[in-house]
Amino acid sequence: MSAASGDVPVRLxxxxxxxxxxxxSWSRNWADFRSHRSGLVGLIILGFFVFLALAAPLITDPEGVTLSGATGGxxxxxxxxxxxxxxxxxRSVLTLLIWGARVSLAVGLLATVISMVIGTLIGLLSGYFTGKTGALLFRFTEWFLVIPFLPLAIVLATILGPSLLTIALVIGVASWPGTALLIRAQTLxxxxxxxxxxxxxxxxxxxHQISRHILPNVTPMVFANTTLTVSVAILSETTLSFLGLGDxxxxxxxxxxxxxxxxGAITTGSWWYIIPPGVCVVLVVLSFTLVGHAIEDVLDPRLKGRR
Structure with a gap:
């Protein structure tokens, strides 16, 4: 409506x-993401496994994972x-796979959150502050970075004891340095x-400068890096559980x-016991990787047009 008609323009x-x-911005980013076929494929695969994990009590019997619920030979x-x-x-391998998705995804996501929080906080502080504070945080990050991941995770898991929370904490504490260095470079x-x-x-x-100006600008990079870190966390949980350090x-x-x-499932020819969980790990890691690369392409304007 024009101002001459007597209507007062609405001020937001x-x-x-x-x-x-x-x-x-969200609508524009979603439209860009949908143009990535690989990202959509990864999102569909990931959505399928998330659905299985959430619907596990509805589509399978919870007693099927217990020894008393074993009904087969x-x-x-x-x-x-x-x-x-x-x-x-x-016990049914399919039932174990469905319930195993809940644990693997939960541990992977929780470990990623811990890693992202620690890495983002230290990266912001080491990049913003100059002098002894920034140098000390940077050296601390480098010290953690040179420690081999798997031996550190095994030592921490052995000391803290086997549990899901311990595994998530161990993976998160051992995997944050890469995120910290990335955020530090962006902050600088x-x-x-x-x-x-x-x-x-x-x-x-x-x-005010860190929370209102720097953090919002590094958040897209944190978000893109999160999806890539989840795949590493799930692989780490699988490795630690395979070594007998899980719950x-x-x-x-x-x-x-x-x-x-x-x-000895390999030597006895029981392929149905070893191949399905391995395939599930590969598919979930692949889906997170595809989604992560697509999000990174969408949020980083320097990567647009390079597909």
Missing amino acids: TARQVARRRRRE VLEPPSREFWLGTDDKG SIKERAYLERARVLGAGRW PTRISWGSMLDDAYSI
Whole structure:
């Protein structure tokens, strides 16, 4: 409506403008993401496994993972009753796979959150602060970076004891240095930009500069790196469980591989016990990797047009 008609133009508040811009940004990013076929394939695969993990109590019997719920013979091959055969205790391998998805995904996501929080915090502080504080944090990150990941994770898991929380904590604590170095490099670049200098001149404090200017600019990089780190965390959980350092009371894909190796599933020809969990690990890691690369391409304008 024109001003001559007597209608007063509606003025949006700063918060409403910010929300509108945020919605437009999300819509634009989603449209860019949909143009990535590999990213969509990864998202579909990931959604399928997330659905299995969430719907496990609805599509399978929770007693099927217990010894008392075993209804089949020992290492029966696939059949109409047991689509993926049974394990050495007579339990359905398909049921174990579905319930194992809950543990593997949960541990992977929790470990990634821990890694991202520690890495982002240390990366921001080591990049923003100069002098002894920044140098000390940078050296601390380098010290953690040169320690071999697997031996460190094995030592921590052995000391803290086997449990799902321990495995997630161990993976998160052992895998944050790469994120910290990435965020530090971004912070050093952003700190030299003109708008941050204007904020300092106007009297903005350090916390205001970090939380309102630097953190929002590094968040897309953190988000893209998160999806790539999840795949590493899931592989690490599988490795630690395979080595017998996982929670013995919970079923995961790693513990299934460990049990299959312990009973000699390869030498006895029980392929249905060792191949399915291995394939599930590969598919989930691949899906997170595809989604992560697609998100990185969408959020980083330097990568657009290089597909």
